[in-house]
Amino acid sequence: MANEEKLAINGGKPVRDKFLPYGRQWLDESDIQSVIEVLKGDYLTTGPFISEFESKVANYVGSKYAVAFSNGTAALHGACYAAGISNGDEVITTPITFAASANCILFQRGKPVFADIDPVTYNIDPASVEGLITPKTKAIIPVDFTGFPADLDSIHFIASKHNLIVIEDAAHALGATYKGKKIGSISDMTMFSFHPVKNITTGEGGIIATNNISFYEKLIQFRSHGITRDIKKMKQHPGNWYYEMKLLGYNYRMTDIQAALGISQLKKLEYYNEKRKYIAELYNQELKNIKQIKLPAMAAGYLSSWHLYVIRVNSSQVKVGRNQIINALQKENLGVNVHYIPVYYHPYFQGLGYEKGLCPNAEELYEEIITLPLYPLMSDDDIFDVIKAVKKVIEYYAISND
Incomplete structure (x- = not known):
């Protein structure tokens, strides 16, 4: 049973053999x-x-x-x-x-x-x-x-x-x-x-x-x-x-x-940020045709530092909830994450009297977002492993329109 839990979604080999975190430092x-x-x-x-x-x-x-x-x-x-x-x-x-x-x-x-x-x-x-x-x-x-x-x-x-x-x-x-x-x-x-x-x-x-x-x-x-x-x-x-x-x-x-x-x-910040931009642009290019997810917004006059790359799952186009998609991506050895839990959802803030329902857009977003790995040390193989895993998992759970 323990071995079964580690299998990728189709019972086969994960896209990656080694775990890839969502972010990490680069020290030389x-x-x-x-x-x-x-x-x-x-x-x-x-x-x-x-x-x-x-x-x-x-x-x-x-x-x-x-x-x-x-x-x-x-x-x-x-x-x-x-x-x-x-x-x-x-x-x-x-x-x-x-x-x-x-x-x-x-x-x-x-x-x-x-x-x-x-x-x-x-x-x-x-x-x-x-x-x-x-x-x-x-x-x-x-x-x-x-x-x-x-x-x-x-x-x-x-x-x-x-x-x-x-x-x-x-x-x-x-x-x-x-x-x-x-x-x-x-x-x-x-x-x-x-x-x-x-x-x-x-x-x-x-x-x-x-x-x-x-x-x-x-x-x-x-x-x-x-x-x-x-x-x-x-x-x-x-x-x-x-x-x-x-x-x-x-x-x-x-x-x-x-x-x-x-x-x-x-001294290396500009290089690091250029690498982050490069990774984000690859994600944008390779994932743009997947209708089951929404990619990060861009706007004229704004230049992001691409600290995070967050996709949003179109709940009406997949068979399962966001959490199951996260579990499947983790079985592909991707260290995906969620940024963020709405602050007032935390028990401490609930204890102060804050209640769910305060911010409908934020609450809806929370149920659908997934942070993909993005950091300058990622190789092209790492980047395309992420792309391959996302395509594999989303395709597996996509609702067919046929």
């Missing part, structure tokens, strides 16, 4: 040497590589400032603090995201308010956002889902009209552009993540890009216990050994080890 010898350099130096935690990494990221995305954090969630928390979100404030975000996009609001005792998604792009729908604004609304957190930028013009128009702050969750979107502008140069604050499956990695890590000096200064202080060594901000200064804690901050600092790896990885 230059990355390893960059870390060794730090390990041999004087600083492991807060040292010169952090400010260098911040400067290089800011320069790349076109922002005045960048503040590195220990991870993307910590960076979002810092952004919510800098935005002044506090007890009772409402912040509008999307449910089709990782939980951190909403958790950062809760960390500041604010209330996440979930707007529905655009059924074409799967990004937050500005019309839904507009309908949810109340006197308590303080900010909007759009998410550039899969690396495809949200409708930032509409979101910023709404934010300007209602005096709201835009914190862009661009965890997927390092290198993406919106109407000719790099993501990271547009919103009040923009977060990028450097988790191993992201477009570049620092192991764990995140960063906030901003053009606002006030936000920048708050972020710097917040990530390091609320402590300052700036003489102009102290009540007294008895010596250069002295420092003052001005607010209740956190230990959210990135290490020099992480930053050095990030500097090395950043």
Whole structure:
């Protein structure tokens, strides 16, 4: 019985002999040497590589400032603090995201308010956002889902009209552009993540890009216990050994080890993203005629960083549900995934009083999406194995129109 469970859908041999994950990091010898350099130096935690990494990221995305954090969630928390979100404030975000996009609001005792998604792009729908604004609304957190930028013009128009702050969750979107502008140069604050499956990695890590000096200064202080060594901000200064804690901050600092790896990885970002684009274009070309699935949307003026490649199963054209298709693809040794479970479906949010039915488009999407493997280390054989497996499984479960 155990052997039967491992068989592919038609009882034959799987398309692949070896498991292919949906994403993974690419580290080469230059990355390893960059870390060794730090390990041999004087600083492991807060040292010169952090400010260098911040400067290089800011320069790349076109922002005045960048503040590195220990991870993307910590960076979002810092952004919510800098935005002044506090007890009772409402912040509008999307449910089709990782939980951190909403958790950062809760960390500041604010209330996440979930707007529905655009059924074409799967990004937050500005019309839904507009309908949810109340006197308590303080900010909007759009998410550039899969690396495809949200409708930032509409979101910023709404934010300007209602005096709201835009914190862009661009965890997927390092290198993406919106109407000719790099993501990271547009919103009040923009977060990028450097988790191993992201477009570049620092192991764990995140960063906030901003053009606002006030936000920048708050972020710097917040990530390091609320402590300052700036003489102009102290009540007294008895010596250069002295420092003052001005607010209740956190230990959210990135290490020099992480930053050095990030500097090395950043040099290869454009190549990595080109490879991601190449894989996505092959998928688009080879899968476009399968009527049982919908491929990712494209739009003029948007350049995705292709962090994820998400297909949508046309439920009316297949004999089984999405989960059975996932199981079949996994038996072909593909590490397919689902991005994402609507945030308010999670038990913790249900315990806060959120109920299913809030965002119909997001909930319908969730039942039908599958994330295919996409990362720069994939070979052409890997890519065509994915294509072959998808065709095989979808054809097997397709409803015949004969």
